[in-house]
Amino acid sequence: PQGKVGDPLYRGPFIIDPKTKQRCEELYDGRYTILPPKFMLDPEGHGKIYIPELDLTRITTRVPLPTPLTPFLLRRQSSPKTSHTIALKRLHHLIRNQDATTLKKSNIIPSIAHHYAHNCRTSNDAQTHDTHHSLPLIFRAALLPSSFHSSPAVEFDDKGEFSICPPPPYSCWNVLTLTEILERVLLPHAMLALSQSTTKSLIFLLDVVCELIDTFEAYTVTPCPALECLLVALLWRLGRGAQVVALLQSRKKGGITNDSEIDGILAFTDMLLIIAMEVKLGDTFGESPPLKHCPHAQCLQALAIDIMCSTASYHEVAKHLLKLGRVMDAITVCTHGIMTVTIQKTKNEHHQRPPVTTAPAGPPYSKKGTRSSDFFRVAVDNAANMTLGERAKMFCHVHTFLSRWDPDCLILEEKYVQVGEEEIVTKVQSRLADAMPHFPDHLLGGSESTATLRVREMFGYPKHVLENQMNIGIA
Secondary structure, three states: OEEEOOEOOEEOOEEEOOOOOOEEOOOOOOOOEEEOOOEEEEOOOOOEEEEOOOOHHHHHOOOOOOOOOHHHHOOOOOOHHHHHHHHHHHHHHHHHHOOHHHHHHHOHHHHHHHHHHHHHHHOOHHHHHHHHHOHHHHHHHOOOHHHOOOOOOOOOOOOOOOOOOOOOOHHHOOOOOHHHHHHHHHHHHHHHHHHHOOHHHHHHHHHHHHHHHHHHHHOOOOOOHHHHHHHHHHHHHOOOHHHHHHHHHHHHHHOOOOHHHHHHHHHHHHHHHHHHHHOOOOOOOOOOOOOOOOHHHHHHHHHHHHHHHOOOOHHHHHHHHHHOOOHHHHHHHHHHHHHHHHHHHHHHHHOOOOOOOOOOOOOOOHHHOOOHHHHHHHHHHHHOOOOHHHHHHHHHHHHHHHHHHOHHHHOEEEEEEEEOOOEEEEEEEEHHHHHOOOOOHHHHOOOOOHHHHHHHHHOOOOOOOOOOOOOOEEO
16 A cells, blocks of 8 residues: 555654654654655555655745745645645735845746746646636736625635636646636735725735736746736726736737637737726726726727737627727628638638638627627617718618628518407518617608618518507517
């Protein structure tokens, strides 16, 4: 049988006699037989074989914080969970003390980055883990008002009982992943600083995050989106809007290195848009509503959409533009997406290559959150602030777009509609009219105007609608 020297015989730097339970100061009393490379045989204990281990908790308890202990901890392969917890706890205390000199002497951030970069060059398991499993933290990393209603804990969580992220794989035993650092150290400190409205703590935490990102980038390692989101949120909370804009402009120029980054970038840009709409620039209290006309917020929205466009995820861009009421911009983005797909299809046919994926039936983005009725609904909302000529022009533009993007939504279909208890009539209308049954006649001069009748016909609405009837059901 194989066991550990720590159970039942070994406790830290002592030998425990199994019979008397007395603790001896010797590490080796002569009765063990060393079995290379790392085993010890106890002939008197029924031939049990043990693996010696260090009691890291007892060894590191009195080690001063300035001591560069992280490399020692990250080389302990036999107990990675314990070594990671101790290293994270030391980083937690260093940030809590807000002593930049001690933080630099400890060399903890360069050590973390060095081991992380080595893993990226060998297996890349750490970065893969962070890319996928740090995404649940990105909402908290945005430091939104809705994310810190409960009182955050002041002390470090040794056990990590409330973790929402899975532990790193065993191949990352010598690496502190960014997911661990975010969830157990950086985010608790950020939430605590906001709940206490301490600007000094936010500034020190911002310096730590900047140093962490700069050190990783010096090793040519791209930080995970959740860490970048925390950086933007801290800058925004501290009122440094110009730095946020400059950061995102450089992020936009960097582009995408591989397809696995797309989910992270989309989640990152989602949070940027929410920050711009829900968080007031320079608000360290987490309660003030955002300004309606903040230039930096408008710039943040524009940069977020530009970054989103770089992923070619036109459906996501259109969804956000429609939420912002920018139907014409959403149409422009989707039209560009249609052109891109058409060009790629032509190239494949020219080179006689089969398409990479089979195009789904129906509109290309209907299964990804954007529907034809969404474009029509936002167009109706925008028309309220336009002249009659501008409204007619916009509805024609929307019709031209939908006839290419989702032509099926404009096809007329017969439906049997029951009116009252006995009368059944046949209603011929489009699927779009089914989804948006009430046509805005008042926007085009009334129900009898030429413009209204023309636009109703374009979008497949019947000439005589049954809007005021009761108990309407489709048979």
